[in-house]
Amino acid sequence: MRIRHGIWSALCATLLLAAPLASAAGAPAKDALLLPDRVWTADGEAAHAGWAVLVHDGKIAAVGPADAIKAPADAERIALPGTTLTPGLIDLHSHLFLHPYNQTLWNDQVLTEPQDYRTLEAAAHAKATLQAGFTALRDLGTEGAGFADVSIKRAIDEGLIPGPRMFVATRAIVATASYGPGPRGFRPDLDLPQGAQPVTGVDAAVAAVREQAARGADWIKLYADYRVGDHGETMPTLSPAEIKAIVAAAHQIGRPVAAHAASEAGVRNAVEAGVDTIEHGYGTDEATFRLMRQKGIAYEPTLTAVEATSEYFQHYVPGKSEPTPAMKQAEHAFRTALKVGVTIGNGSDVGVFAHGENWREPAMMVADGMTPVQALHAATNVAAHILRQDGQFGRIAPGAFADMAAFAGDPSRDIQALQHPVFVMKDGVVYRRP
Numbered sequence: 369m370r371i372r373h374g375i376w377s378a379l380c381a382t383l384l385l386a387a388p389l390a391s392a393a394g395a396p397a398k399d400a401l402l403l404p405d406r407v408w409t410a411d412g413e414a415a416h417a418g419w420a421v422l423v424h425d426g427k428i429a430a431v432g433p434a435d436a437i438k439a440p441a442d443a444e445r446i447a448l449p450g451t452t453l454t455p456g457l458i459d460l461h462s463h464l465f466l467h468p469y470n471q472t473l474w475n476d477q478v479l480t481e482p483q484d485y486r487t488l489e490a491a492a493h494a495k496a497t498l499q500a501g502f503t504a505l506r507d508l509g510t511e512g513a514g515f516a517d518v519s520i521k522r523a524i525d526e527g528l529i530p531g532p533r534m535f536v537a538t539r540a541i542v543a544t545a546s547y548g549p550g551p552r553g554f555r556p557d558l559d560l561p562q563g564a565q566p567v568t569g570v571d572a573a574v575a576a577v578r579e580q581a582a583r584g585a586d587w588i589k590l591y592a593d594y595r596v597g598d599h600g601e602t603m604p605t606l607s608p609a610e611i612k613a614i615v616a617a618a619h620q621i622g623r624p625v626a627a628h629a630a631s632e633a634g635v636r637n638a639v640e641a642g643v644d645t646i647e648h649g650y651g652t653d654e655a656t657f658r659l660m661r662q663k664g665i666a667y668e669p670t671l672t673a674v675e676a677t678s679e680y681f682q683h684y685v686p687g688k689s690e691p692t693p694a695m696k697q698a699e700h701a702f703r704t705a706l707k708v709g710v711t712i713g714n715g716s717d718v719g720v721f722a723h724g725e726n727w728r729e730p731a732m733m734v735a736d737g738m739t740p741v742q743a744l745h746a747a748t749n750v751a752a753h754i755l756r757q758d759g760q761f762g763r764i765a766p767g768a769f770a771d772m773a774a775f776a777g778d779p780s781r782d783i784q785a786l787q788h789p790v791f792v793m794k795d796g797v798v799y800r801r802p
């Protein structure tokens with residue numbers, strides 16, 4: 369192992385940055401001709417029957433009617449009967465370092481699970497995510513596991529472990545004593561590990577941005593509100609001045625900002641401060657959604673997180689019980705954002721529920737008012753745009769990375785087809801085949 373790592377570090381220094389993932393994952397991928405029943409490219413409404421995709425050197429070389437594509441004689445022909453090929457899916461709100469709260473409560477995960485163990489779990493979660501057809505993730509905070517997401521991203525990029533392309537946020541930024549675990553509910557003489565980096569004041573907020581960015585944060589995540597009210601109500605935490613300072617410091621060095629905000633007041637503070645995305649947003653008013661649209665701020669509704677916590681803690685049974693008040697509030701916000709025309713990206717808060725079940729969010733977006741095609745866009749080209757990766761992935765188009773997935777059936781007609789991935793390719797490397 370030592371020799372292998374020695375070779376890796378020598379390679380990393382010279383070759384790897386120039387010729388990244390396909391070669392790192394094994395032998396250079398040879399040309400492949402993908403032959404599904406139909407292709408949904410993310411450029412239009414309908415899937416194209418009888419189309420094929422040619423992959424060369426980790427990129428999409430051609431897409432179109434199968435008989436119009438001239439594949440090299442030695443290209444591997446991969447038949448995908450009964451399937452629809454789509455761009456690799458994207459989840460803009462994940463937590464690879466968490467697992468479902470009905471297995472272990474969040475407090476107990478953060479307080480009792482060693483970071484080493486959580487990192488190994490995160491590797492397994494990354495693999496499950498890729499196998500589900502999700503080829504890119506924005507992972508919004510390690511929840512007490514420090515900067516370990518940077519190592520997971522690196523191990524994926526170097527081909528040590530399988531996983532999606534990662535956009536990471538490291539520790540996330542919270543107001544002092546306004547997140548968890550504790551201090552509420554714990555004896556006051558305990559010094560508890562924290563689920564994010566606490567700050568008070570503009571200077572500390574700016575320092576946290578700079579430190580997280582230097583350690584590898586692609587995005588800065590802040591918490592604009594949390595359950596800090598007298599009776600646990602969600603109320604603003606970071607001050608408007610602190611949020612503005614975080615946004616300015618992050619933007620100055622090219623890092624976009626994602627804001628956790630569930631209350632109208634918290635969303636308002638974050639939107640007025642100029643964050644790039646709002647996460648959850650369950651209590652957002654129509655006027656604030658209009659301001660988001662005007663300012664080009666995207667929205668990740670995380671509907672599945674609400675459904676999952678309703679199941680765990682409020683006896684909600686999918687398909688049987690009435691939606692809980694929290695689910696109704698989330699649905700109302702989602703329908704309002706849809707009506708107003710806010711950019712909606714697929715972000716599920718997976719980790720609250722099982723990794724690899726990311727399909728549940730697009731399915732819930734359809735249950736709450738999107739068409740299947742709209743939900744697919746939210747999980748492909750729209751999500752890639754929110755990640756500032758237009759042209760890199762999120763569409764099946766010549767020149768883009770060969771990140772694709774095939775599902776039994778046709779998810780552009782029936783979103784539930786996303787439950788049945790049969791083929792996954794990332795960077796031209798096949799990770800799942802029929």
Ligand SMILES: [Zn+2]
Pocket residue numbers: 461462463508717
């Ligand atoms: Zn989250």
